[in-house]
Amino acid sequence: MKWDGITEFVYVAEYESFTRAAKEMAISTAQVSRQVSALEKRLNIKLLYRTTRNVSLTEEGRVYYQHCRSVLDSLDAAEQAVSNLSLKPQGMIRLTAPVTYGEQQLLPLVNDFMVQYGDIEVSAFLSNQNIDLIEGGFDLAIRIGKLSDSTMMAKKLSHRTNFVCASPSYIDQYGMPYSLTELSKHNCLLGTLDYWHFKELGKDRNVRVVGKIRYNSGYSLVDAALKGLGVVQLPDYYVNKHLESGELITLLDNYREPEEGIWAVYPHNRHLSPKIRLLVDYLAKRLL
Known part of the structure; x- marks a missing residue:
């Protein structure tokens, strides 16, 4: 009885x-609705808010979900441990990643992985948009910066x-900025955003910048900077x-921001199969 409705509740929550x-x-x-309702009745706790348009977790539901998810993950891991030990990793991995990072850093390592x-099989879709993994049918995403999806x-x-x-040559001609306010005196080479990120007195700060060039290509911005056309803010791999x-x-x-994390992200309900775990571990060892 204690297991009745738990899997249904976890899937609805996710x-x-x-x-x-x-x-x-x-x-x-x-059937899903009956099982979840029976679970709530047995626990005497409301786990979900229900409206005609959406479903969301109550505070109690959020706590219960985290524990249930952990239990189901452990059961899944136990099954995989006994059923997949002798199996050779095979099958399709669908992943998504930011365009430049994917081209320059990630996919060459994926190619090395596939040699072994x-x-x-790997299908990669590179995009700078945060794609919904479940909607898109992806097993894995590479994300950069703060993660917002719990x-x-x-x-x-x-x-x-x-x-x-x-x-x-640019510094010789226009001088070096020593404060964030001095950026307004310089030609800033813009990407897709109108502001740059900094850390000032321990706090995050976004500074609006202006300039005569706007490209949605990091490498074109690097080229402009190399030719003395302005000041640029770009990630280290550029x-x-x-x-x-x-x-x-x-x-x-x-004023430089602390380093940002680069993450392998996957849905709770997409348990890491041996092939995906193998790829994630492979990337972790070679990217750190």
């Missing part, structure tokens, strides 16, 4: 829908640092080699 939970479990919506594991599991793979920099060579100089180091 999909925020009785209908979608029923579809994933291949049972009727009415020839029975695995319904996802995450493993840290690496980190990145944003640098503000300019070429020596500018590291130019900083090492002296072609670019870092600016406003005292």
Whole structure:
């Protein structure tokens, strides 16, 4: 009796829908609803808020969900431990990642991974949008920065640092900014945002910047900076080699943000199969 309704409740909590939970479990919506209602009655606790448009967890439901999810994950891991020990990793992995990071850092490692594991197939979709993994049918996403979706599991793979920099020729001509307010006197090379991120006196600060160039291409912005056209803020994987060579100089180091995490993210309900766990562990060892 203690197990009745738990799986149904977890699926409803994760999909925020009785209908979608029923579809994933291949049972009727009415059966899911009955099981969850019976669970709430047995516990004498309201676990879910229900409206005609959506379903959400109560505070008690949120606590209960975390414990139930952990229990189901442990059961799944136990089953995999005994059933998959002798199986060779195989099958499709569908993943998504940011465009430039995916092209430059991630997919070359995925290619190396596939050299070792020839029975695995990979389909990668690169996008700078935060794609819904469940809607898109993805097993895995690579995300950069702060994670906001608490319904996802995450493993840290690496980190990145944003640098503000300019070429020596630009600094010689226009001088070096020493404070955030001085950025308004400089031609800032813009990407998709109108502001840059900094840390000032221990607090996050977004500074609005202006300039004569706006590109949605990091490498084009690097090229503009190398040619002395302005000041740019970009992640380390765009500018590291130019900083090492002296072609670019870092600016406003005292205001630099702490490094951001780079994460492998996957839905709670998509338990890590051996092939996905293998890929995540492979990436973690090579990206850190």
